[in-house]
Amino acid sequence: MKLTIHEIAKASNVSIATVSKVLNNREGVSEQVRLKVLQTAERLEYYPYIKARETGLFRKKAKYIAEVFGNAHHSLIYELEQGISQVVSKYNYYEVKHFLSHIEERNIDKVKLFINNLRRDQDIAGLIILFVKLNDKIISDLVHHKLFTVLVNTRSDLASCVIVDNIKSSYMATEYLIKTGCKKIGIIVSDAENIDVWSDRIEGYKKALIAHSIKFSPDQIEYENTFEPYQTKLATKLLLERNPKLDGIVFASDWQAYAGIQYLKEKKVAIPDDVSVVGFDDLKFNEFIHPRLTSIKQPMEVMGQTAMNLLGEMIKKDKIIRRTITLESNIVVRETTRTI
Amino acid sequence: MKLTIHEIAKASNVSIATVSKVLNNREGVSEQVRLKVLQTAERLEYYPYIKARETGLFRKKAKYIAEVFGNAHHSLIYELEQGISQVVSKYNYYEVKHFLSHIEERNIDKVKLFINNLRRDQDIAGLIILFVKLNDKIISDLVHHKLFTVLVNTRSDLASCVIVDNIKSSYMATEYLIKTGCKKIGIIVSDAENIDVWSDRIEGYKKALIAHSIKFSPDQIEYENTFEPYQTKLATKLLLERNPKLDGIVFASDWQAYAGIQYLKEKKVAIPDDVSVVGFDDLKFNEFIHPRLTSIKQPMEVMGQTAMNLLGEMIKKDKIIRRTITLESNIVVRETTRTI
């Protein structure tokens, strides 16, 4: 913290201005001086104090992208982050600060407070918020402060969003079960309020049943928020007890499906013949579980790329863009469902 | 970027010094003025420019912890990060910047360069390097620059380390197979050079064989670096072909074990009776795979906590500590091994 350009200026018998020029590869310095300065800088192991550099008039633009993650399986976070990073490196002077809200004890209010505070950080070039449902007030505040923001996996009319149509995806999952002959289909889903994903998946599920004239009753929905295998098995048990003729289950996440499948296997329920199962997320493990899990795959990596590209566009044009990009999901058919 | 204390000073008819006092809750301002300033600040939506604040003489201490991750399964990264964050929040003025090197295309040189560059960032309070094997030069540079550093999952005499004894862990895994009756044990392991973990696991494996007077030949080692299921299955195939009587396999990671198990099942090899299997990492998924995977569990979360505590101690005492903390691992016995 002590070594400044002054020291190295003195040591090289030049002015601080000259040192600055050399260190920044500016013109107008004789090769001789340039070398001398460079050498003493090297010798003294001088490193510029970046913040000071950035405080000046000549201040560089804001420099980093902040990502704020809500609750999600870390596999998804990982893939999303991969996508973001790939694109960020193209705008290569940005770094990414990564904030995880589940670290904050899943406390959505803390997340909101945190995001609000982010506005104060004038070094943020842009913000990507993932898996966090914000109210309109916060979003409009962000927009109002011209903090470029892209929402991933939540919808809002007030900001740019990158989403997959979860209603459609869930419709697809449910319809696939119907087409493979399921007559009585249940759904196990979280109702944590922080993201639209869950409610959308319920809606898509219902729509599919209705579209195929299949009776629906609220009994066919089981809510499970903990994502603990034990709890999920319990949820599966309850769902089955309430619906003895159940022959298909949509799990709103693969991780929950694993526990559900385990329960079914323990009860000697044949999968897919007695009960078929579809999950969501298409985790890599799906290939290893038995039977291999049919699941809805969402293009997480691409979503990350898309979000960052959109953000990059805003930053470049220095203008808020309000665009909703909906990406397609697809069903990866494996062994927990019968063939059509 | 425009609104500074000058503007709000002018708007409130006071000096910038007064504004600064109010905004920093300093004494010596009349309630009247304080209120007025606060109100105009609110009205004009002023936020202090943090960097300028930190550039002054009065400069705050360095403010963040940098984590640099090498290659590891994201489950492990997640747990480690959890541990770090839990402790960081106790030193609550620190934030964590999180850097992932696999984003950098697994290029270890880039990681090293990156870490070297980190020295320049005088705002770093401390550095936690995980799953990256650094040469002595870099480490001594870090130390020399008084950049407080803790290494996780790699050893070095030059810096503080938090590790588990992988030789011992692997010995434990191998010995367990021996005790359950395995006579011919192979190991499938990565030989990526970036961490000691792999070589240690080979060493522990060999030691166990020797200790129990079991013949070892290099044929019993199969290297697999890609972590691709297909490649790992191939590795398993090769290992079995070279060692027809093989009745036990140590996989140096659970993820690889999954693929290996899948291969064995495809070949109708009974697990654990024909071939027993032990993995490393104790991923959560182990409960769901069939047969449930026996694995060596390492206390990732605790390692994160320990590393951050150690770093915190250095920062607090403003002094480099060179301490190696070795945590214990344990074997979680499930169904891929026979009972003793």
Added chain:
DNA sequence: GTGAAAGCGCTAACAC
């Protein structure tokens, strides 16, 4: 080709 001086936004002595 080189250096003096101003200024970035902020805080903290120290006058008034």
Added chain:
DNA sequence: GTGTTAGCGCTTTCAC
């Protein structure tokens, strides 16, 4: 209680 002023470490005119 309030304002004046110096200074943080750096870059950038603009004279010399």
